[in-house]
Amino acid sequence: MSDINSKIYLDYAATTPVDSRVLDAMLPYFSEYFGNPSSVHGPGQLADAALEEARRKVASLLGARSEEILFTGCGTESDNLALRGAAMGQRRSRGAYHILISPVEHHAVLHTVQQLEAYYGFDVETLPVDPYGRVDPQDVKASLRPTTALVSVIYANNEIGTINPVAQIGEVCREAGVLFHTDAVQAAAHLPMNVQLDNIDLMSIGAHKFYGPKGVGALYIRRGVEIIPAQTGGGQEFHLRAGTQNVPYIVGLARALEIAQTGIEERSGILSGMRDHLIERVVKEIPDARLTGHPQNRLPNHASFVFKGVDGNQLLMMLDAAGFACSSGSACKVGNPKPSEVLEAIGVMPAWNKGSLRVTLGHGTTPEHIDQLMAVLPGIVDQLRKLSAV
Known part of the structure; x- marks a missing residue:
């Protein structure tokens, strides 16, 4: 409407x-299939099966593997976990402490790296943009250092709508062995997503931007990328995001993304x-x-x-x-x-x-x-x- x-x-x-087809997919998991997906009994395993089917579907739609998809509470949480987790991981594994971002990032990215700089000693550098808000891949290449931990450039800007040359930026980062994250929260509703073609290591999405429910997001983490978890507890989501998974909303995200990426x-x-x-x-x-x-x-x-x-x-x-x-x-x-x-x-x-x-x-x-x-x-x-x- x-x-x-x-x-x-x-x-x-x-x-x-919320799309009516998404709501229809979600409803059974509020009542009929309400089990905790971490439980070993039948109701729990039914919920776990739905969770893993949603993971498989999202992975397929993004050009990823199932084990590379992590479910979160929103796109903002996905950005936070990607940036904070990858930066900490890169510093631990190779002493990298330099972060490159664009000046047109969503606050979920901007404020996260500002905190990393203010409290954790990272060196944050802002890339130039043209009058349309685009990042030039050659500027990324020129700004990379041996100590660069990761680069984060928004896929499509939420305020002015500009689409960045993500695949080319990702290629520059891949050649230099530097992690590349993109906030694709706006893009996933309207642009075809493929993390392989776009040379992406980490990518954030949020369901409510593409006719899914509020309160659920996903983060693609390329296999082999070290992430330090920000939320600890149980072993859910590959020990990277503790807490009982919100199965109805995750099912809704997967269905919504399927609809968004079709036609x-x-x-x-x-x-x-x-x-x-x-x-x-x-x-x-x-x-x-x-x-x-x-x-x-x-x-x-x-x-x-x-x-x-x-x-x-x-x-x-x-x-x-x-x-x-x-x-x-x-x-x-x-x-x-x-x-x-x-x-x-x-x-x-x-x-x-x-x-x-x-x-x-x-x-x-x-x-x-x-x-x-x-x-x-x-x-x-x-x-x-x-x-x-x-």
Whole structure:
């Protein structure tokens, strides 16, 4: 559904509704097959069978082996475990302490490496990006050191939609013998995933971005990569993530990923057509409006803009009052008056960088929703500019 409490929902990058087919797959594991997958009795083994079938399915969809898939509580936890676990492992095994990231990472990556630097003595270096937020693989190559523990570059940016040349970055890292992690939380909903073709060592995903339930994620860990566990206790998830597995949600993640990775080309064509129509209208009909992110090499459902002299939070509130649920960028930053680090990294000037708007489309979006948005957006932007000038 696209209308939530009579609003037109245009914030699918923040979260998505659970697909009815996903819910159907999950329901039996709340009641009928409720056993603990670590138990040796029949009910426990039925739950364990579902858990391992989900692992096998996710692995197949990502081009991985079953034993390389670890289930977590969300994409953020996957990022945390990948970065903290791999950095600690690399320091222990070969004394590596240098971490390379892009300046346009999600806070799940950014804040994790900041903690590693502040409390654990790692040296964090930020890679340059172009005006679209892309990392050049040659800049990665030039920045690698003998002490580099890992490189983390987001697959597709959550705020501006730009897709990075992940396979080429991964190839540079593979040739240098350095681990490569990518946050693919946004990408998995819309782009074909294959960790082998993309030369990835660690990859994070979260189910609620692709019509699965909130509260479950997965982490791909290439076989042979040492990870120091952050959560200890029982031996679940290959002794890397202790705690009883959430079988219904894991089953839901696997089903949701299966649906998301099937028919991508057709869905992307529909979404990108509406996206491009929206972008064309915004930059044509609203003065001092700019697209952020790459004009073509971006997620098919993602349109993001900055408006000169407009407060993004006020814009969101007025759009909400007009019946539209949108975002100013990362859903984790709504209400934050500070300029976005992503917009600063791509060179958006102060007069523009607080006036951001992210419109992300999904299964329920129709061309009529785009027309309805454009019937009100120019007027709202104009009204906010007049108010700020008073």
